[in-house]
Amino acid sequence: MMKRIIIAGCCFVLPATLFISWQTDKGKKSDKEQGAKLYVKYSCKSCHGEKGVGVGDLRQARQKYTDEQMISYISNPKQFGNMKMPAFGGVIAEGDFKPLIAYVKLLGEDPKGSRSPKSEVGGRKNSIF
Amino acid sequence: MTNIRQKQVIFFFILCGIACSVAISACKMYYNTQKVDYRVSSDRDGLQEGKRLTMLTCAGCHYNPDTKKLTGVRMSDVPKIAGKVYSRNITQDPDKGIGKYTDGELVYLIRTGIARDGKLMPYMQRPNLANKDLNDIIAFLRSNDELVTPSKESPPLTHYSVFGKFGLSKYSSPLPYSDKKIERPDLAKDKVAYGRYMVDNLSCFHCHSAGITKINVMEPEKSKRYMGGGFKMKTPGGEKILTSNLTFDETGIAGWTEHDFVRAVKDGFNKDNAVLRIPMPKYSELSDEEAGAIYAYLKTIPKIKNKVPRK
Numbered sequence: 523m524m525k526r527i528i529i530a531g532c533c534f535v536l537p538a539t540l541f542i543s544w545q546t547d548k549g550k551k552s553d554k555e556q557g558a559k560l561y562v563k564y565s566c567k568s569c570h571g572e573k574g575v576g577v578g579d580l581r582q583a584r585q586k587y588t589d590e591q592m593i594s595y596i597s598n599p600k601q602f603g604n605m606k607m608p609a610f611g612g613v614i615a616e617g618d619f620k621p622l623i624a625y626v627k628l629l630g631e632d633p634k635g636s637r638s639p640k641s642e643v644g645g646r647k648n649s650i651f
Numbered sequence: 652m653t654n655i656r657q658k659q660v661i662f663f664f665i666l667c668g669i670a671c672s673v674a675i676s677a678c679k680m681y682y683n684t685q686k687v688d689y690r691v692s693s694d695r696d697g698l699q700e701g702k703r704l705t706m707l708t709c710a711g712c713h714y715n716p717d718t719k720k721l722t723g724v725r726m727s728d729v730p731k732i733a734g735k736v737y738s739r740n741i742t743q744d745p746d747k748g749i750g751k752y753t754d755g756e757l758v759y760l761i762r763t764g765i766a767r768d769g770k771l772m773p774y775m776q777r778p779n780l781a782n783k784d785l786n787d788i789i790a791f792l793r794s795n796d797e798l799v800t801p802s803k804e805s806p807p808l809t810h811y812s813v814f815g816k817f818g819l820s821k822y823s824s825p826l827p828y829s830d831k832k833i834e835r836p837d838l839a840k841d842k843v844a845y846g847r848y849m850v851d852n853l854s855c856f857h858c859h860s861a862g863i864t865k866i867n868v869m870e871p872e873k874s875k876r877y878m879g880g881g882f883k884m885k886t887p888g889g890e891k892i893l894t895s896n897l898t899f900d901e902t903g904i905a906g907w908t909e910h911d912f913v914r915a916v917k918d919g920f921n922k923d924n925a926v927l928r929i930p931m932p933k934y935s936e937l938s939d940e941e942a943g944a945i946y947a948y949l950k951t952i953p954k955i956k957n958k959v960p961r962k
Binding site: 564565567568569570571572576577578579600603604605606607608609610613 | 920
């Protein structure tokens with residue numbers, strides 16, 4: 523009897539776990555896709571490049587700022603001493619901040635430990651935005 | 652037969668040699684300089700205005716968001732074929748910046764485009780900048796404001812390729828030095844003249860005409876396709892973009908209100924809420940009246956039919 527219960531449990535739990543993990547991966551992928559789309563839609567890519575390196579270096583954003591600080595920065599860069607970046611407050615839709623920031627944080631991930639490209643702006647790589 | 656072939660090959664190489672030497676000798680990058688006796692005068696108002704003008708006219712190229720100073724950056728809009736071009740550190744550091752420049756050398760550079768070592772820097776030329784504005788900018792560069800206090804942070808030196816040198820020497824030349832009196836128009840009395848002055852000295856026409864090699868720095872209106880846009884440029888992120896047509900043709904900004912225009916110039920967003928991409932600077936230091944004066948001036952210039960898609 524016990525054996526049957528264990529076998530039945532395995533038959534149910536294993537596929538359910540696989541299904542949930544597949545759904546989570548799918549969710550993560552679609553979040554990433556949405557973030558990537560917003561990164562292009564709001565022209566972040568134009569200045570910061572595909573990999574977050576152009577004007578400033580977005581790869582360090584995740585280490586330096588919390589999500590709330592990043593929203594404040596993007597909404598009003600002048601507050602953070604950045605005189606030249608446009609203030610996106612009121613331009614980026616409220617609901618778009620979360621996936622956009624999640625995507626910007628992904629730019630700082632370097633899973634393969636590969637050598638990162640240098641910031642093209644001043645030949646330095648120690649700042650963000 | 653072999654003899655004839657050999658002669659042809661030798662002749663070909665001689666011809667190539669001559670062509671190369673002509674091209675190299677045409678790449679004149681250094682010129683004689685002239686000593687200018689000038690000492691800036693400064694007061695509190697002048698320094699404040701100098702900072703504003705420096706942010707408007709110099710920061711677009713020299714401001715580095717990393718250092719939050721005028722330490723220079725890579726000029727990503729310059730085509731790679733021309734070489735690696737960096738704007739210079741213009742803080743007061745004597746080695747990396749402009750600490751060794753005299754006031755007169757700075758005046759000479761901004762008027763003629765010739766640096767103290769004789770190097771031609773045509774993008775620096777501002778022949779129509781008012782004397783007082785030039786004075787205030789230099790006074791600010793000498794001030795103790797954090798933007799310009801000495802910093803050794805500096806991008807590498809510009810390295811032009813052979814094509815870059817050739818292009819620079821073919822399409823630009825130093826301007827003659829003149830100490831004639833130039834005044835900034837009075838905004839309250841002549842809005843259009845003030846707008847023209849701004850378009851000239853903010854160098855709007857450098858990018859918004861047919862191309863940097865087709866402009867007339869002395870008389871901007873004589874630039875090819877003046878303010879009609881369509882010039883190919885590159886963003887720091889590597890995207891290829893075209894500059895906008897800023898004439899009041901229906902393919903340009905005919906449908907824009909003054910409010911739309913002021914917002915675009917000062918805040919960096921067009922009327923469809925899309926961000927104006929670098930190299931277009933954000934001129935937040937302009938007053939609404941000044942940006943409005945540019946709008947008023949643009950209404951007076953010939954319309955150009957040139958539909959420029961936003962890429």
